[in-house]
Amino acid sequence: MPDGLVRWPDRPVTPGRVAVVTVSYNTRELTALLLWSKGSQLARWVWVLDSDIVISRPDALQKAVQRAEETDAAIAGEPWWDSWHKTDHFLAYSLLIDPVRVWRDGIEPFTDGGDPAFDLLQSAEAQGETLCEFPFVKDRYVIHRGRSSLFAVWQSGDITHPSHDWARDHHEPHFGLVEGAAATHDELMKAFRAEIGPLDGQKAVAALTTRA
Numbered sequence: 599m600p601d602g603l604v605r606w607p608d609r610p611v612t613p614g615r616v617a618v619v620t621v622s623y624n625t626r627e628l629t630a631l632l633l634w635s636k637g638s639q640l641a642r643w644v645w646v647l648d649s650d651i652v653i654s655r656p657d658a659l660q661k662a663v664q665r666a667e668e669t670d671a672a673i674a675g676e677p678w679w680d681s682w683h684k685t686d687h688f689l690a691y692s693l694l695i696d697p698v699r700v701w702r703d704g705i706e707p708f709t710d711g712g713d714p715a716f717d718l719l720q721s722a723e724a725q726g727e728t729l730c731e732f733p734f735v736k737d738r739y740v741i742h743r744g745r746s747s748l749f750a751v752w753q754s755g756d757i758t759h760p761s762h763d764w765a766r767d768h769h770e771p772h773f774g775l776v777e778g779a780a781a782t783h784d785e786l787m788k789a790f791r792a793e794i795g796p797l798d799g800q801k802a803v804a805a806l807t808t809r810a
Contacts, residue, residue, distance in 0.1 A: 617643075617644045617645070617697075618644075618645050618647060619644060619645070619646045619647070620632065620646070620647045620648065620649045620651075621648075621649065622649035622747075623649075623747040623750055623751070624747070624750035624751075624754070625649045625650060625746045625747060625750060626797065627797050628649050628650045628743065628746055629649040630790075630794065630797060631652055631786070631787060631790050632647060632649060632650075632651055632652060632653070634790050634793070634794065635652045635653040635654070635786065635790075642663075643659075643663060643666075643694050643695060643696060643697075644694075644695045644696075644697045645659065645662075645692075645693075645694050645695075646690060646692070646693040646694075646695060646715075647691065647692055647740075648690070648691040648692070648742060648746075649746065649747070650742065650743035650744065650745075650746035650747075650771075651691060651692060651740050651741070651742055651743075652740060652741045652743070652783060652786050653739070653740050654738055654739065654740060654741050654782060654786065655738060655739045655740075657739075658734070658739035658740055659694075661732070661739065662674050662694045662732045662734070662739070663694065665730055665732050666694055666696070666730055666732070669728060669730040670728055671696075671727075671728040671729060671730035672695070672696045672699040672700050672722060672727040672728060672729070673688070673693060673694065673695050673696070673700060673719065673722060673727065673728075673729045673730070674693070674694040674729075674730050674731075674732040675688030675689070675692065675693045675694070675715075675719075675729065675731070675732065675734075676688060676689075676692065676731065676732060676733060676734045676735055676736065677731055680713070680716075682713065683716070687716065687719055688715060688719055688729065689713070689715065690708070690713075690714050690715035691734075691735075691742045691744075692734040692735070692740055692742070693715060694732070699727055700718070700722055700727065704721065704725050705718060705721045705722050705725055705727075706718050706720070706721040735774035735776055735779075736774075736776065738776065738779065738782070741773065741774070741776075741779045741782060741783045741786070742773065742774045742779075743771045743773060743783060744771050744772040744773060744774065745768060745769055745770065745771055745772060746771065748761060748764065748765040748768055748769045749765070749769040749770075749771070751765040751769070752765040752766055752769040753769075
């Protein structure tokens, strides 16, 4: 990566395409499950997803894009109570972003830490962009296992990791506090393992195209 920020080109995005952006820390199987569940969903957006998200409804992207376009929103997300800032705001586990309107000067980039989207969302609103709510987790369009990277940190036993102390007491999955989501996640994981088999690097990549 070059030094400094690289903004999105100031030109129209190719219709009928979607880029999926995710960050993973030792969650290879969950990341492969995400790719497997994505299938062939397409749109003119960038979809930022946690690596422990599973797309559980085939119309998830279509409905989210429709809501964003109806409200002329640059970002679609789901509100979650932020105990640090004492307010509801979108977390980064599932954000649908119009890159031309959001990845530009005047709007902050994603940051390191436990709430990487906070500055981006605040500055986007300050720049006059519309943020619309979409019930990604609440209406089971996606399932968010939650805390999977913290589980990997805790499981590794690496006491030098900067998140080790936090992970010790915050590594259990929460599934977005949605009733029945854990059971559905287990069913999807079983179907994934049955279709893909024992996971290695090649099969993790193959998960991207298996259902396309």
